[in-house]
Each structure stands twice: as C-alpha cells, then as structure tokens.
Amino acid sequence: MSFSRASWAVFVVAQLVGCGDPTRESPDPLRPVSGPASPLADVSADLQALLEHGALDGACTGLPPAGSDRQQDRTARLRCGKSMFFYESFGTAGVPKSLVRFLLDNFPQDVGAGFARLGMVPDPYSAQHLPLGMVPTAKLGGKVDALAFTCASCHFAQLPDGRYAVGAPNHRYEYGLQNLLVAVLPSVALQGPAGHAASAVARVQPLLSRIQADAALKNKLVAAVLPLSLAGIKAPVFPAAAEDHYAAWRAGTMDFLIEPLPVNDGVHTVSKIPPLWELPTNAEIAASGMANALLGWTGNTHSLEHFCQSFVVYGGGPVAAWPMEKIAPLWEYVYSLRRPASPAPLDEATVAQGRRVFSERGCSTCHDGPRGSGKRVYAFDEIGSERALQAWLDPAGSGTPCCGAPPSPESAPTHGIKSPRLVGLFSEQRFLHNGSLDSLEQLFCLGSSRPTRTDMPFGDQGHVETCNDLRDDEKRQLIAYLLAN
Ligand code: HEC
Ligand code: HEC
Incomplete structure (x- = not known):
C-alpha cells in the first residue's frame, strides 16, 4: 500500500483529530465530475492545437447520428460542438x-x-x-x-499561466x-x-x-x-x-437585458462571466435532490439544453432554424469541459486542512451540491450580497419573465442568488456574482478589508461567511483548497 503526499497529509491530520482511517472520510466536496471528458485539446498553451489545427471549419457537416456511443462518433459530435462554440x-x-x-x-x-x-x-x-x-x-x-x-468571446480565455482554456471566464474582456x-x-x-x-x-x-x-x-x-x-x-x-x-x-462583467438586445427588463444589473467547467449533469441533479441545474446567477434556467437555446432567443436569432437537435452538439461539448489542472504551487497539507475547514466551518451548508454549488437558490437576505439581480427579468415580481421574453417551463425568475460551483477559481479575476471583488483575499477579508462599495448594482457587501468568525490561518487554508481545485 502506498500513500501519495496528499493522502498521507490527510491521514496524519485525521489521526491527530481522532478520525481514524482517512479512506472513511466523506468525499471531497469539489471532486471532479464523473464521466468521460472531451478527447479534444480544450486546454493548451498552443492556440493552434486548441483550435484543432483548423479542423473546426466544416466540423458539423456529415455528422454521425445523435446518440451513437462509438468513440469516433462522439468525438465527431464534440468537434462540431466545439466549432459552434467558437464560430456559430x-x-x-x-x-x-x-x-x-x-x-x-x-x-x-x-x-x-x-x-x-x-x-x-x-x-x-x-x-x-x-x-x-x-x-x-x-x-x-x-x-x-x-x-x-459566439460563446468564445466571453467563455474562452488565456489563463494566468499562459495556457488557453475553453470554458474559462474571460474576465479581461472589455x-x-x-x-x-x-x-x-x-x-x-x-x-x-x-x-x-x-x-x-x-x-x-x-x-x-x-x-x-x-x-x-x-x-x-x-x-x-x-x-x-x-x-x-x-x-x-x-x-x-x-x-x-x-x-x-x-472587464468581464455585463448586463444582457438592456438595449440594443431585444429583451430589456429595465433593471440595471451586473453579472460576471462564470466558468463553464463541469456543469451539473442530469444524473447528478436527480441524485443530489436539486430541483434543476440552477444555471445563471439567479439559478433561473433549468438545463444547459435550454440555456443554449435561450442564447438564440435573447440574441434575436431565428429560433425556428435552431431546433434542439441541431444545437445538441454544442451542449454535449459544453458538458464535456473539465477544469484545467491548477498551476498554483500549493502545500498539500494546507490544502487538506482547507478541505477540512470547508466542512467544519459550515461552507458545505450552502456549497453542498456538485463541485461546491448550492442545491437551491438563496434569498438575497440570507447572503447579504448586492441585490439588483433580485428584479432581474421580472421587475414586477410577477413570477413570469417580463418584457417580451418567452415564458418557458424550463426557466422562471427566482428573485434569488445561487451559490456557484467552486472549481477553477484560480483562473478568475472577479469574485461575487457582480464581479465587485478582485481576489479571494478580498472575499475572505484577509489583510486589508474589502474595498466596500454599496451602490447598486456594484456593491461588494455580503457573504460574510468568508470574513467573520474565521481565523486568518483558516482563511489561508480555505483559499489554498479553493485554488487547488
Ligand atoms: C457576451 C458575453 C457572453 C456570451 C457571448 C455568452 N455568454 Fe454565457 N454567460 C455570460 C454571462 C455574463 C453569464 C452570467 C449571466 C447571469 O447569470 O447573470 C453567462 C452564463 C452562462 C451559463 C450559466 C453557467 C452557470 O454556471 O450558471 C452558461 C451555461 C453559458 N453562459 C453558456 C454560454 C454558451 C453555450 C454561449 C454560446 C452559445 C454563451 N454562454 C455565450 C456571458 C456570455
Ligand atoms: C448561507 C449560504 C452560504 C454559506 C454558508 C457560504 N456560502 Fe459561499 N456563496 C454563497 C452564495 C449564494 C454565493 C454567491 C454570492 C454572490 O455572488 O453574490 C457564494 C459565493 C462564494 C464564493 C465566490 C464564488 C465566485 O465565483 O465569485 C466563494 C469562493 C465562496 N462562496 C466560498 C465559500 C466558503 C469558503 C464558505 C465557508 C467559509 C462559504 N462560501 C459559505 C452561499 C454561501
């Protein structure tokens, strides 16, 4: 039997606090999604390799039938989805x-x-x-x-270490x-x-x-x-x-429901671009007891399938020309995206302690779903964060989408805020839903306190769980754990 350094560190800590065998520890809340990753080069320092050396052009012609599980058919569908992600x-x-x-x-x-x-x-x-x-x-x-x-303008970026990654939030995008x-x-x-x-x-x-x-x-x-x-x-x-x-x-933040886009809710909100790695799968949603995939910062969109279709609707595209089966390669591709390996040189024992603090200090009360996302939508009062989004898509509070947005059983205004997945945070330059903070240190009130702005929709208040009642060493351990994932 051999131990990697990480599991050895967990083992030692577990022994010290009397928990016994580390293999009996609860599973890591930020563990990777199961299921096959994309066989394509979606993270690479070589941009041309990432773009399949030009082979994305025409990747959707002569596509094998949907549903076929043969490896080469799946790869062909994913290549088509990737070409839509960049060029459709x-x-x-x-x-x-x-x-x-x-x-x-x-x-x-x-x-x-x-x-x-x-x-x-x-x-x-x-x-x-x-x-x-x-x-x-x-x-x-x-x-x-x-x-x-296309999706790539906002959801494709160069990572701080120089690699390019599909699904990375482009927080430099003006x-x-x-x-x-x-x-x-x-x-x-x-x-x-x-x-x-x-x-x-x-x-x-x-x-x-x-x-x-x-x-x-x-x-x-x-x-x-x-x-x-x-x-x-x-x-x-x-x-x-x-x-x-x-x-x-x-940079990296915006409001979509505003002129000149066809759907305008008349409320000024700001959302940061989220990463698209390891979205909750339908099997996970069913197993975890989540009501649906809770996509978007308000958790209003029930599935990735519907989210992709909404892009056509909200962007004023010809909806009839894009039935679900024609968009399918795009969402199959997005589901296949995985977080890039963290480049941060981190002390494994500190990371293991951070994982423990995450459970012991109540983070997993709200970050208890797939990849640390929440299993429900939270009221703004529970979190204290800036609340302009509360009125998003439904300023009258009627429960149905306003201003010409088509009502759909796959999407409904929630007037709340979801707790996001917590993987790939090392790649981000903006934190909280409105991107009001620039670093995890600010989010954890480490060193200097938060910049503290309270004007709508830019305020950086709330989520005091990462500030109050935590010792500085616990904050550093939590940050190490988050950066490792
Ligand atoms: C101009 C920038 C931009 C473009 C283009 C764009 N997105 Fe987004 N995307 C965003 C922002 C901003 C959000 C967060 C919106 C919110 O919830 O308020 C988002 C949210 C998402 C989410 C929800 C993720 C989550 O964790 O809740 C998905 C999925 C997504 N986008 C997929 C796509 C796909 C697929 C495309 C291409 C068809 C696309 N986006 C095009 C900026 C963009
Ligand atoms: C009461 C529920 C709740 C608790 C407890 C909680 N969180 Fe959160 N967390 C949220 C919600 C909701 C958001 C989104 C808030 C926003 O963006 O305005 C969030 C956001 C975050 C973010 C920012 C992610 C991003 O993309 O900007 C991090 C990091 C985070 N939480 C970590 C933690 C840690 C670590 C703990 C424990 C010390 C914790 N949370 C405790 C609900 C919670």
Whole structure:
C-alpha cells in the first residue's frame, strides 16, 4: 500500500483529530465530475492545437447520428460542438462589420490586433484578423454585413499561466467599452456629444480625439457609416442611460437585458462571466435532490439544453432554424469541459486542512451540491450580497419573465442568488456574482478589508461567511483548497 503526499497529509491530520482511517472520510466536496471528458485539446498553451489545427471549419457537416456511443462518433459530435462554440452566431443580432473594421484597421494601438487590448484572443485562422468569438451573422436589413458574438468571446480565455482554456471566464474582456466604440464613437465623432452620456464619451475620448485631429481618419469613418445610411439602417444607438451603464461595467462583467438586445427588463444589473467547467449533469441533479441545474446567477434556467437555446432567443436569432437537435452538439461539448489542472504551487497539507475547514466551518451548508454549488437558490437576505439581480427579468415580481421574453417551463425568475460551483477559481479575476471583488483575499477579508462599495448594482457587501468568525490561518487554508481545485 502506498500513500501519495496528499493522502498521507490527510491521514496524519485525521489521526491527530481522532478520525481514524482517512479512506472513511466523506468525499471531497469539489471532486471532479464523473464521466468521460472531451478527447479534444480544450486546454493548451498552443492556440493552434486548441483550435484543432483548423479542423473546426466544416466540423458539423456529415455528422454521425445523435446518440451513437462509438468513440469516433462522439468525438465527431464534440468537434462540431466545439466549432459552434467558437464560430456559430446562430443568426443573432450583430453590429455593422464596417464599423468593427474601422476600429481594427485604424486603432491597433488602442484596441489591439484582433481586439487583444480589449481582452479578446485574436484568431490565428481568421484571414480578416478577427478575434475568436466574433463571426459573420445575418446581414443588417438583409443588406449590410454584420458580426455577432459566439460563446468564445466571453467563455474562452488565456489563463494566468499562459495556457488557453475553453470554458474559462474571460474576465479581461472589455465588453462595455467595445460596444461603446462601435455604437457611440461614430455618432459623437460625426454629430457631436449632444444627447450622449458624458461617462460614455469620456471612455471613447482617446479615439475621438484622434478622429477629430485627423481629416483622413474622419473620412474613413464616413465611408464606414455610408453603407448603413445607403441601406437605410440606423447605426446602433443606445439611450444615454444605457450608455452610462455600458461605460461603468468592469472587464468581464455585463448586463444582457438592456438595449440594443431585444429583451430589456429595465433593471440595471451586473453579472460576471462564470466558468463553464463541469456543469451539473442530469444524473447528478436527480441524485443530489436539486430541483434543476440552477444555471445563471439567479439559478433561473433549468438545463444547459435550454440555456443554449435561450442564447438564440435573447440574441434575436431565428429560433425556428435552431431546433434542439441541431444545437445538441454544442451542449454535449459544453458538458464535456473539465477544469484545467491548477498551476498554483500549493502545500498539500494546507490544502487538506482547507478541505477540512470547508466542512467544519459550515461552507458545505450552502456549497453542498456538485463541485461546491448550492442545491437551491438563496434569498438575497440570507447572503447579504448586492441585490439588483433580485428584479432581474421580472421587475414586477410577477413570477413570469417580463418584457417580451418567452415564458418557458424550463426557466422562471427566482428573485434569488445561487451559490456557484467552486472549481477553477484560480483562473478568475472577479469574485461575487457582480464581479465587485478582485481576489479571494478580498472575499475572505484577509489583510486589508474589502474595498466596500454599496451602490447598486456594484456593491461588494455580503457573504460574510468568508470574513467573520474565521481565523486568518483558516482563511489561508480555505483559499489554498479553493485554488487547488
Ligand atoms: C457576451 C458575453 C457572453 C456570451 C457571448 C455568452 N455568454 Fe454565457 N454567460 C455570460 C454571462 C455574463 C453569464 C452570467 C449571466 C447571469 O447569470 O447573470 C453567462 C452564463 C452562462 C451559463 C450559466 C453557467 C452557470 O454556471 O450558471 C452558461 C451555461 C453559458 N453562459 C453558456 C454560454 C454558451 C453555450 C454561449 C454560446 C452559445 C454563451 N454562454 C455565450 C456571458 C456570455
Ligand atoms: C448561507 C449560504 C452560504 C454559506 C454558508 C457560504 N456560502 Fe459561499 N456563496 C454563497 C452564495 C449564494 C454565493 C454567491 C454570492 C454572490 O455572488 O453574490 C457564494 C459565493 C462564494 C464564493 C465566490 C464564488 C465566485 O465565483 O465569485 C466563494 C469562493 C465562496 N462562496 C466560498 C465559500 C466558503 C469558503 C464558505 C465557508 C467559509 C462559504 N462560501 C459559505 C452561499 C454561501
């Protein structure tokens, strides 16, 4: 019989506190999901290998029938799902391509090649030097080329150690600023700032100043806007209040139910992009007693299958063209994503102590489901965290989705907050649902206290479980345990 260092450490601690045989310990709350992982290269320092060396193009043609368990059929379906993850717009509403080109071609020092300075990852296979996560979609007014987002813009990122990982939350992504550059910059540059939010104008000011100082550049902008005017299409315009919101979001955070997206709940909320590793499977949901998969920060979406379909609905895509069986490879692929191995050099004994503290100090009361997620939705009062999301999708509190969102048995407003899965936290730069904190140290009030903001929807209050009543050594052990997973 041999012990790894980790199990040996657990063994020693268990003996010291009189628990006896370590193999009788309760299972690790953050243990990996069972079932086959994706055979594809979804975590790699080599971007081209991760993109299957160009083989994602056309990966959905001639697909073997759904349900076949033969390994090569499953791999083919997953490759198709991966190609959808990176390259499928589902016909969702896009922004004029000419305006995106204007930014990429004229402001590399501000936005970076392929929007790298806005946190996106340039696509090595794009002849047009587009970023991963931005692809052609349905033409505007049937005439003007447009680009829309794919899953990869937000759910694909480079990890702090340089590896790329599918499913990693892109917390460097300046989604708000990118939208202002496309929608507000042209209008202010050509017509002046009247009617625009001062905060939004301030964010685009560096590029605005250059356009104002350079007649040739201004002519290029006029040329980029011209196809829109000729086709009678209005450039995307947000009300000033929405512009102000876009200007305020930190990288990696956003509100979707806002102009110009078709469903707008009229409530300003902020959500951080979550990781997509090891979502709860249907078997786990049934076994754990969860009501459903509790997806989204409010836990309102009951299944990954439905979540993928909602992307088409909320993005204004042609729903009838995307029946569930056609989207199936995408969710099969997302289910196959696994957390990347943690690169953090951690002391195994400390990690083992952290796992013990997690159970002994009540964390598992609420983080008691798959990968440390909760098994139910919590009231904001129970957690104390910022509560703007309480009104999300249903400001009237009617129990059904507002503002044109189709009611569905697979989704219902909860007015609460779920406790998220706790794996892959080492890859994150934002913490709490609204991304108001920057580190686990802040979440645990270690060293300096939290920055402490209480304004809606940006407040960082609440979840005092990680601050009060814990000794500093326990906090460090818990952080080590979380970083190891
Ligand atoms: C523009 C950024 C963006 C794009 C594009 C995007 N997402 Fe998300 N995703 C988010 C944000 C932000 C959330 C959290 C929303 C909330 O709950 O308030 C989220 C939540 C999710 C969740 C819930 C995860 C959980 O643990 O609760 C899933 C699943 C998901 N996205 C899958 C996808 C898929 C699949 C695609 C592509 C079809 C996609 N997303 C496209 C930003 C994005
Ligand atoms: C009363 C239920 C409850 C208890 C007890 C609890 N949590 Fe949480 N936890 C939550 C909820 C709900 C959230 C989401 C809060 C938010 O984002 O506003 C959360 C968020 C977190 C996050 C942030 C995750 C992210 O993606 O930003 C971490 C880390 C965490 N909890 C760890 C712990 C640890 C460690 C303990 C024990 C010391 C603990 N929790 C105790 C319910 C709880």
